[in-house]
Amino acid sequence: MSTIATIPKIRDALRATFHSGLTHSIPWRQHQLYQLAHMAQNERELICNALQKDLGKPKTEVLANELGSVIKRALKSAERLPEWVKAEHPEVIDWQKPWNPTIYKAPKGTVLIISPWNFPMMLSFQPLTGAIAAGCTVILKPSELVPTFSQLLEEIVPKYLDPNAYRVVNGVIPETTKLLELQWDHIFYTGNGKVARIIASAAAKHLTPMTLELGGKSPVIIDSAYNIDLAAKRILWGKCHNAGQICVAPDYVLVQRDKQDELVKAFQKHYNAFFSKGALDSPSFGSIVSDSHYKRLTSLLSRTKGEMVLKGRADAARKRLELTIVKNVAGGDSLLEEELFGPILPIVPVDSLDQAVNFVNASSHPLVLYAFSDNEIVSETHSGGIVFNDTLQQLAVSELPFTGVGESGYRYQFIKYTYDTFTQLRSSIDMPKEAEANLVVRYLPHSEEAVKV
């Protein structure tokens, strides 16, 4: 672990590297991106074991969602980089063409990435990939809630990436507070809204630009005409992923009152097919990350006024919590207070689609809205993304910008969008000497006849 005293020195060294021009070369950046992919590939056993230890994360989930996406995005970024970095020449009116108006793609500088525990590999390396591609130097601060993994990163990253340009700094609140006292050229934070406010305040002192990738309660609306059985299967799959600890997990379901029991039955059927012996000991189902999150979830369940229709077993010693489905949940219930971020699925019955839309609009803007419908019914809602007739699968499309809106965050990420985040568009003109004849009207003294508006 880095000591607090070394943090400013590390930042200064990274800044010196940036000014040396090392990260400006495109082949050099591509090499670092290939190295990143190589690291994910080579160290996959250590990474899988660390995530198993910290989160009980199933190996298949790690391979597909953490390692797979890191490798794919690093390779795509390396491949597309020569196209992305090209300067652009905007269309301008004829008499400005000789000025050669150009948009250069400049790396922002030395940046800070703060990542969370729930997908610690993907959510550390997704922003890092964009920062490397853009030509920035980086401190990556992983989450202390996945200590085995975060320590592993500190050990393996320098074996693959140039330590003069990229450093992992581990620590808890004092270390992060020290990091936030320093000036950065961009801060990329993924995590909860409470800490986001601390980070945004620190960034404001230096007017540092930020990306905030936050969470919230992502609702599901089911149109009563939609196939309830299929909706249940797809929602359940999304909810079971990482034991519900994913920022885009379906948080609660709004369904027409007369379809609620059919939906419950379909959930029960698919749950039994997914977990024939329950999820408590299933290797396909993750654990809760910490005792405090475990207590938070069981406390929410103990206070609900809804009716448990699938009651998950709990094992506090192992932080294992099976999925619990609760029906007849109404506004004001404990399960609707905050983002659940765990294996609890409340069902809120409504009388109409309009009521469902009003329910969603009465809360802060979610990261994503899931709508199971054959019609585009929800244009009057706001959310970072909108997914029709499935859950989570939007994450597989790296070419779509990923973002929140309002309380769920701001600015974009994924492949090119992450590159853009760490890139400054540097506008330029180059006035030719020969333009002097056309510029004569601008010189003093002013003459009203010369100015045509």
Ligand code: NAD
């Ligand atoms: P976390 O507890 O790991 O915190 C995230 C980071 O903030 C960590 O690196 C941690 O060290 C740091 N941190 C914690 N307290 C701090 C403080 N007082 N000052 C400075 N830094 C501090 O993770 P979390 O916040 O529990 O993550 C879960 C949240 O993140 C959920 O709300 C989820 O929806 C959201 N999330 C969003 C996305 C997205 O892409 N939009 C992805 C994953 C998670």
